[in-house]
Amino acid sequence: MARPHIEPFVDRSVKFKKMTLPGFKKGMQYKMLSIDDDSGACTMTVRFEPGYKLPPGMSYTELEFFVQTGYIKYGDVKHGPGSYFRIPPGVSMPAMSAPRGALCLMFYNFAEPSFEESDEDHARAERHRLISVNAYDNMSWTSTNFFPATAPGCLVKILKYEERSNAFTFLYCMTPNFWQDNISYHDCCEEAYHIWGDSWMMQFGTLPTGGYFWRPPYINHGAFASKLGILAIGRTDSQLYNHFHFNPWTTPEENHARAASRILHWKPEMYRWIEAQGGHNHPHTPHDFEYDGGHHHHDDDDDQPNLTLGGVEL
């Protein structure tokens, strides 16, 4: 099962809990924003108490990590507000600390949070996929470059882009008095957290600072407005296409059918080929030519648990 639709949700309305999973050190508190009950993949608001320390180590699944307030240190390097990390599974990070405390967001993709002390990478770690950037200080806002686009005044900074799935992670802002009068739905899951400010949506009302949603595909959202502007972090799990329309009464099933009909007209040969290969009840999964290893299981030649990426064991 995928994560359920959670919207609207405001993390200010719930209390922090102590993180007690093995490996994590005392002084880490979390608020669960969304969780996949089967895989354990989840998104959390996390507070590190002043003086928190973690030795060098790695996670068995991908971690995206964003600093909202305060700072953390990896080794001797300070990472303040706006710092973003995409830490691939198995990549060992230096000793981490939060001398004066920090408020962060942590996204554990594909499997439950894990931490294992290690000053070496796992044998199958993909260190070249490590991302570390300060998105506030060292990146510029750009217009959304996908079409059909959101209204002017919604700007993005792309933090992570997956070439395989087109999934991406991005900061976005809406300028004061932003508005957009149409309704949107997508073929992907969409997730967002309001770092600052509030925005309004016709279906879900006003979402303030600390507001959050995890929205499965094909759910209507919009029209939109933001009086004072917002700063937020968003993510998708695959390609984001804005299916815009003006009918607030359509259901996810109808939106799904409309999206499929669009694909029939955009890529008729592809659509018919996929249908001919499998039919309605047995969708055909084409061989994955470019990413060998996605669907077969490696023999374990070490005694470490396997890494998970994209929902499959590496």
Ligand SMILES: [Fe+2]
């Ligand atoms: Fe959306």
